[in-house]
Amino acid sequence: xxxxxxxxEYELASPPLASLxxxxxxxxxxxxxxxxxxxxxxxxxxVLIDGQPRRACLTPLLTVDxxxxxxxxxxxxxxxxxPVQAAFYEHYAAQCGFCTAGMIMAAxxxxxxxxxxxxxxxxxxxGGHFCRCTGYVKIVEAVVAAAAGEVDTAxxxxxxxxxxxxxxxxxxxx
Amino acid sequence: MTIAPLVEQELLRPGSLEEAxxxxxxxxxxxxxxxxxxxxxxxxxxxxxxxxxxxxxGAGIDRLTNDGGTLHIGAAxxxxxxxxxxxxxxxxxxxxxxxxxxxxxxxxxNLCAPRGSAFPRGDLxxxxxxxxxxxxxxGAGGERTEPVEEFLPRREGRLVLGVEAETxxxxxxxxxxxxxxxxxxxxxxxxxxxxxDGELRIxxxxxxxxAVRLPFAERAGVAATGSEALADVELADDALASxxxxxxxxxxxxxxxxxxxxxxx
Numbered sequence: 001x002x003x004x005x006x007x008x009e010y011e012l013a014s015p016p017l018a019s020l021x022x023x024x025x026x027x028x029x030x031x032x033x034x035x036x037x038x039x040x041x042x043x044x045x046x047v048l049i050d051g052q053p054r055r056a057c058l059t060p061l062l063t064v065d066x067x068x069x070x071x072x073x074x075x076x077x078x079x080x081x082x083p084v085q086a087a088f089y090e091h092y093a094a095q096c097g098f099c100t101a102g103m104i105m106a107a108x109x110x111x112x113x114x115x116x117x118x119x120x121x122x123x124x125x126x127g128g129h130f131c132r133c134t135g136y137v138k139i140v141e142a143v144v145a146a147a148a149g150e151v152d153t154a155x156x157x158x159x160x161x162x163x164x165x166x167x168x169x170x171x172x173x174x
Numbered sequence: 175m176t177i178a179p180l181v182e183q184e185l186l187r188p189g190s191l192e193e194a195x196x197x198x199x200x201x202x203x204x205x206x207x208x209x210x211x212x213x214x215x216x217x218x219x220x221x222x223x224x225x226x227x228x229x230x231x232g233a234g235i236d237r238l239t240n241d242g243g244t245l246h247i248g249a250a251x252x253x254x255x256x257x258x259x260x261x262x263x264x265x266x267x268x269x270x271x272x273x274x275x276x277x278x279x280x281x282x283x284n285l286c287a288p289r290g291s292a293f294p295r296g297d298l299x300x301x302x303x304x305x306x307x308x309x310x311x312x313g314a315g316g317e318r319t320e321p322v323e324e325f326l327p328r329r330e331g332r333l334v335l336g337v338e339a340e341t342x343x344x345x346x347x348x349x350x351x352x353x354x355x356x357x358x359x360x361x362x363x364x365x366x367x368x369x370x371d372g373e374l375r376i377x378x379x380x381x382x383x384x385a386v387r388l389p390f391a392e393r394a395g396v397a398a399t400g401s402e403a404l405a406d407v408e409l410a411d412d413a414l415a416s417x418x419x420x421x422x423x424x425x426x427x428x429x430x431x432x433x434x435x436x437x438x439x
Contacts, residue, residue: 016185017207017224019214039215040275041357055274058214060207062185063231106274127356128272 001065005030006074016062020054021045023061024071032072032101036130043129046102047071053109053125072101075108076153084108086153087146088139095133103129107143117147186228191335194233200314201331204228208250208280211271212287212295230282235335243342249282249334253298256281261346262365262431263339266301266379269348269363272356282334285309285325289383292413293359299326299385303377304346304365307339323377326384343370347434349427351380354414361415364388364403364427368396368435376428381407381420388428396432400425 001012005028014023021038024030024047036044038057045056048070075082081089084107094100103126110117110125117125122143131139145151186204188194198204205227207213216222230236236250245259254276256267270276270284285302287295302322309325311318311332322337350363362380369375376392379385391403402425409420 015183017183017217017227019218022218038218040211040271043272043274046274052277053274054278055211057218058210058275058278060210060214060229062187062229063210125273128274 004068014061018061019057020059020061020064021056030071044099044102046105048105053106072104081153083151084146087142087151091138091142093138093142099131111147119144183224184226188233191235195312197228198333208283209278211275211279245339245341247281247337249336250280252277253279260341262301262304262348265348266298270297285334286329294380295359297360300363300365300377300379303387304367304375305339307337309337310335323387345438347431349430362420362423364431366431391428396435400428403428
């Protein structure tokens with residue numbers, strides 16, 4: 001079976017009824033798609049198959065023979081984040097990071113399909129993605145901002161930021 | 175059709191409906207893989223041995239057409255494709271799980287999914303019953319076509335080929351309980367529809383092994399109080415809701431669905 005993952009072509013030896021998630025993680029070594037619940041219930045394994053968000057854990061490998069798969073590794077890199085990645089960075093939308101890759105792939109599909117997606121669109125698109133840390137507020141804000149184009153994809157280099165930020169806590173000893 | 179023999183697996187990949195029917199045979203010793211949303215976790219966890227598996231992808235039974243008010247739904251049509259279907263099917267489809275699951279799960283799987291370990295499955299069933307849909311299936315004794323409510327109790331050993339529903343001139347309504355979370359199956363749902371000849375059909379989902387028609391409620395007509403439906407079903411406790419709660423909510427949902435129909439009139 002053949003698969004294009006993030007632009008690179010692979011000939012796979014995983015069993016045909018293995019999940020796409022198994023092939024990605026165990027054979028190819030792409031680990032951004034997480035083996036969370038492996039029942040389709042948590043969203044952390046979500047990848048784009050021919051541009052559409054799908055659960056890698058529920059996808060039999062043989063049904064995606066010849067398909068093109070994109071994972072978060074195939075979006076931006078540290079210097080050139082994708083709009084959704086940059087929005088997550090700006091809005092502090094990740095905490096432990098376990099759900100983040102799946103959230104970003106689902107959000108990327110939404111933003112590409114629907115510029116100007118509303119909060120309700122985002123809630124619908126991310127409805128199957130569970131985050132056990134942040135409580136979703138920052139994640140939803142980030143995706144709405146990315147859909148509105150209100151995001152700076154050039155990630156600031158911490159080295160360029162002048163000195164320590166001044167933090168004043170009222171009432172605290174100086 | 176290509177058959178790939180594996181160490182402990184035989185993979186059947188029919189290239190047409192006829193090949194699928196032939197490969198399925200009488201349904202013994204074959205596991206049918208549609209979208210995979212129910213089976214893949216079972217394979218991954220080793221709860222269902224892969225054994226002899228027939229994959230429906232590529233069998234050409236994934237077409238959805240609307241032919242002069244008759245909806246032809248291939249067994250491998252995805253739930254997401256029904257989101258804009260006439261009511262109550264559209265509402266039922268939109269209420270299933272999430273975007274990704276709806277894009278993968280199939281109508282055939284929804285009709286055939288056995289009751290889960292602790293809850294009923296098959297959230298489209300009640301809507302299809304209300305629409306008076308007919309299921310075409312294959313298996314021992316050959317092909318047969320029958321109403322969804324007659325198919326469901328005797329679906330064991332059947333391969334669903336497609337579903338047909340005449341939706342022209344039919345008005346539908348859907349009322350369901352909120353799900354505990356996105357991926358939960360519905361604890362209780364009621365679908366109702368009135369055909370062009372005035373025939374009222376009401377069905378309930380989340381009530382047991384599969385959805386059922388509610389003839390007592392139907393006979394009471396659109397002015398039914400809803401409590402008539404309690405004579406139609408035997409409600410049970412499960413992980414999603416207690417029988418006690420379902421007994422109190424079933425009449426409410428019947429009444430809500432009928433009120434929608436009255437408002438449409």
